Amino acid sequence: MEHTKLTYEQLLSEINELRYQLEEANDTIDAIRTGQIDALIVQGEEGHQLYTLKTADQTYRMFIEKMNEGAITLNHDGLILYCNSRFAEMVNMPLEKVIGLPFETFVSAKSHDKFNSLIKTAWKDECKEEVELISRQQQQITCLLSCNTLELDEGLALSLILTDLTTQKDTEKQLKVRNEQLAEAHNITAKLNDELEDTVKSRTADLLISREHFKLLANNIPQMTWTNMSDGEVNFHNERWYDYTGLTFHQIKELGRQEVVHPDDLRLTMEKYNAALKSGGVFEVENRYKRFDGSYRWHLNRAVPLRNDDGEILFWVGTATDIEDQKQQIEKKDEFIGIASHELKTPLTSLKGYLQLMSYKKEELPPVIKQYIDKANTALNKLQRLVNDLLDVSKIQAGRLEYELIPVNVTTLTNACVENAKHIYPSHCIRTQTENGLIVNGNEERLEQVLMNLINNAVKYAPSNNNIIIKAENHGNNARISVTDFGIGLSDEQKERIFERFYRVEDKKYMSSGLGMGLYISQEIINNHYGKIGVCSETGKGSTFYFDLPLIKQMSI
């Protein structure tokens, strides 16, 4: 059409004609879709062509229209004769614009070859293939294209059904990702599982080794050993225990401790055992265990708890060491000390007597001899104190340190000791603080011995400070006698041990004469007075030794 030669009126009538044609075309499409007509005319390469839809009835068209798949009919030239709204939706174009276009327009470049060969086959046979379509906005749509020939009045047409695979593909993609993640998770789990298995295996092996190790150790040490649970129930004894007692595990469990512990030691053993279970501290006690032949031997028992990371007690490990031989040796030694000190006492007494006789001699003695007699007397007194202490220790061991208790005024007793001390240690500054008339039930001689021992120590262990404070005061229901010095003092560990027999602090710097018996004897004496002896001390600052005795009354004089 040559527009330049047309008049305005002609152009106007042409536009009207075209508008009319367009409206007609729209009506036709609508009519086809709704099933009102069965044929249409399409402008092809060889001019106008009429197509009728031979078998189409309304139901069929409605069904096509409602389908979720795209439906298209193509002629031999590949032009779209018909399509449903789903296809128009897929390619995102108005339906009326899609009809009459070559279908290839919507096939992506990479699917062209595949599509062409599919169409070629489709005219001969039913076939289907996955093809990439392209929408108006260049969006890719993966579709399954199912082809079928369709017999129309004008000849064969091709019917295409397009199933949008985008969602399916996306799901497949997601599924693939999920599967990969799952496979990875599976691999990790399998790896962890392997590692766990290895750890369990090695732990089991470790456990086995450590159990065997423990058993080997337990059965080969000279001590009897056991383990007990936190409630006190014993759950293991070593072989030595069974050999010694001649009992089996079940017999010991059934008969209980009273079967193996000496009746005289049972109460103390159980007291200490239960106290340790309650406090979680170390269990330590000496007792006698019955052997398979009925004889008893002394043992030193020690048990310590094993705790987990939270500090809870898992179980206790205990050992019983045979100390029978040591006990016998100590007994022999005690016996020897007893006999020796007793034997020494008689010649010492006569020596002292002779010295006294010499001093009372009528004729005047040369001064040098007098001096010798004084020195001999001092040495003799020291020796006598040592022998007396040794005798006391052996009496305590034999349970024979006996004396009468009568009412004693400890205020008077303290003052007398202070006077004595001032006489013996004239260079010391001894201050006193005594409450009047403190009366206790006691033995004057023994209480004097205790107080003098504390004063002597206050002098001995304060080499560079000669101040001493001595007090006798009311302390609750007790009379408290105390001696304070400003000397070397004691550590916490030393404080715990100084009342033990023969214990002396091993410090060469401050070593002075003594055998470690004074405080041991003092404690025994105070215990026998139903009192208590103790110490407050700090290293380098000094100590206060005190003893409390139950007051029977306090007289005001």
Ligand code: ADP
């Ligand atoms: P001894 O004095 O003969 O060694 P004791 O039984 O009287 O024996 O004392 C035991 C130990 O306690 C002493 O060896 C000493 O180490 C320590 N001790 C006693 N009194 C004091 C004190 N006042 N200050 C420091 N240490 C003391």
